[in-house]
Amino acid sequence: xxxxxxxxxxxxxxxxxxxxxxxxxxxxxxxxxxxxxxxxxxxxxxxxxxxxxxxxxxxxxxxxxxxxxxxxxxxxxxxxxxxxxxxxxxxxxxxxxxxxxxxxxxxxxxxxxxxxxxxxxxxxxxxxxxxxxxxxxxxxxxxxxxxxxxxxxxxxxxxxxxxxxxxxxxxxxxxxxxxxxxxxxxxxxxxxxxxxxxxxxxxxxxxxxxxxxxxxxxxxxxxxxxxxxxxxxxxxxxxxxxxxxxxxxxxxxxxxxxxxxxxxxxxxxxxxxxxxxxxxxxxxxxxxxxxxxxxxxxxxxxxxxxxxxxxxxxxxxxxxxxxxxxxxxxxxxxxxxxxxxxxxxxxxxxxxxxxxxxxxxxxxxxxxxxxxxxxxxxxxxxxxxxxxxxxxxxxxxxxxxxxxxxxxxxxxxxxxxxxxxxxxxxxxxxxxxxxxxxxxxxxxxxx
Numbered sequence: 001x002x003x004x005x006x007x008x009x010x011x012x013x014x015x016x017x018x019x020x021x022x023x024x025x026x027x028x029x030x031x032x033x034x035x036x037x038x039x040x041x042x043x044x045x046x047x048x049x050x051x052x053x054x055x056x057x058x059x060x061x062x063x064x065x066x067x068x069x070x071x072x073x074x075x076x077x078x079x080x081x082x083x084x085x086x087x088x089x090x091x092x093x094x095x096x097x098x099x100x101x102x103x104x105x106x107x108x109x110x111x112x113x114x115x116x117x118x119x120x121x122x123x124x125x126x127x128x129x130x131x132x133x134x135x136x137x138x139x140x141x142x143x144x145x146x147x148x149x150x151x152x153x154x155x156x157x158x159x160x161x162x163x164x165x166x167x168x169x170x171x172x173x174x175x176x177x178x179x180x181x182x183x184x185x186x187x188x189x190x191x192x193x194x195x196x197x198x199x200x201x202x203x204x205x206x207x208x209x210x211x212x213x214x215x216x217x218x219x220x221x222x223x224x225x226x227x228x229x230x231x232x233x234x235x236x237x238x239x240x241x242x243x244x245x246x247x248x249x250x251x252x253x254x255x256x257x258x259x260x261x262x263x264x265x266x267x268x269x270x271x272x273x274x275x276x277x278x279x280x281x282x283x284x285x286x287x288x289x290x291x292x293x294x295x296x297x298x299x300x301x302x303x304x305x306x307x308x309x310x311x312x313x314x315x316x317x318x319x320x321x322x323x324x325x326x327x328x329x330x331x332x333x334x335x336x337x338x339x340x341x342x343x344x345x346x347x348x349x350x351x352x353x354x355x356x357x358x359x360x361x362x363x364x365x366x367x368x369x370x371x372x373x374x375x376x377x378x379x380x381x382x383x384x385x386x387x388x389x390x391x392x393x394x395x396x397x398x399x400x401x402x403x404x405x406x407x408x409x410x411x412x413x414x415x416x417x418x419x420x421x422x423x424x425x426x427x428x429x430x431x432x433x434x435x436x437x438x439x440x441x442x443x444x445x446x447x
Contacts, residue, residue, distance in 0.1 A: 023346040030363035036397040058381040063090035084116035104231030125265035126245040141220035145212040268305025275326040276371035311356030342376040
């Protein structure tokens with residue numbers, strides 16, 4: 001249950017960040033600028049775009065609808081060139097090396113040829129495991145229902161989660177002044193609420209009215225199961241397919257490795273931390289790259305799940321790290337193996353070498369801020385870059401700026417300094433100040 005509160009805390013932090021953080025402009029550094037909005041011309045049959053990728057011709061391959069859904073092949077004018085139905089909600093999509101289209105959704109895995117003929121379908125390995133996890137799901141459901149019955153217990157768990165996050169960041173020297181104040185104040189507040197809970201439990205208030213009904217437990221199990229059946233991302237390389245899914249227990253994420261027939265499945269990475277149901281895992285010739293958004297970093301693994309390196313840090317209003325809260329959200333690659341990162345709140349795109357050196361600032365896409373999937377893709381036929389604006393249900397196109405429009409280029413590695421980036425005092429309240437206000441502590445600027 002601690003992991004549930006961690007997820008809730010991350011949502012709180014993201015919502016606060018979206019409200020108060022403003023990223024510094026990188027327009028003078030950006031290599032690209034936004035030149036178009038691709039709205040799918042569906043003839044009135046509007047469906048939500050859940051995710052997208054590009055095929056080898058540079059055409060958009062979009063996973064659409066809530067289930068049953070639809071796969072749509074779309075050009076830059078938004079014209080649907082081909083489409084076909086799919087039984088489940090298509091949540092994740094990618095194009096394999098052989099040109100076939102991989103789709104994951106609602107506990108199912110699909111493979112189609114480029115014309116839409118279904119070649120394979122199978123139950124996802126994590127769905128199979130979920131069906132054999134009745135005891136774990138029941139325990140989690142009862143635990144959640146009990147916490148919902150006792151707001152004081154929920155508040156304590158939430159405070160404990162935030163305190164743990166602050167302590168971890170403090171050990172790395174990443175706290176600003178407001179967060180340091182919060183770290184000093186939270187233990188006293190936590191102790192007070194723990195004493196109140198102990199008094200309540202001694203008085204018998206904890207069991208007043210009895211435990212949750214069986215109907216409520218079964219309903220909660222169903223909700224948990226549906227949440228955990230989601231497939232966050234799907235990718236492949238040669239003889240392997242990889243999917244990212246929610247872990248059976250808690251709110252972390254696992255990466256599964258399968259053969260091309262969607263069999264011989266094994267978990268190769270566990271304990272990934274993601275916010276808002278988002279965990280993007282993509283594969284290139286260099287290995288697996290994960291946008292581990294709740295830890296503000298990209299992690300590079302080999303194909304067996306062994307970590308090679310990681311890079312990134314939170315830098316909510318600067319350009320030295322990943323902006324806002326819980327970024328990067330998505331990653332992709334170009335034909336040279338560079339890693340592109342996409343940030344959900346600022347719409348910022350950067351290009352890195354595969355070992356984490358910052359190569360270029362691509363630019364900021366105009367999108368509705370929020371903690372969400374911002375699928376990104378780089379065309380293999382030109383230098384166009386595309387990003388999903390989930391809220392507006394369209395795709396933004398970025399193209400290279402004219403020669404001479406970029407005044408400075410990035411060539412240095414991303415800073416790994418343990419000290420926060422120095423910057424001018426913000427004009428608006430910082431995220432940490434907003435959290436202090438949430439806890440009734442007031443707040444000041446970051447510095």
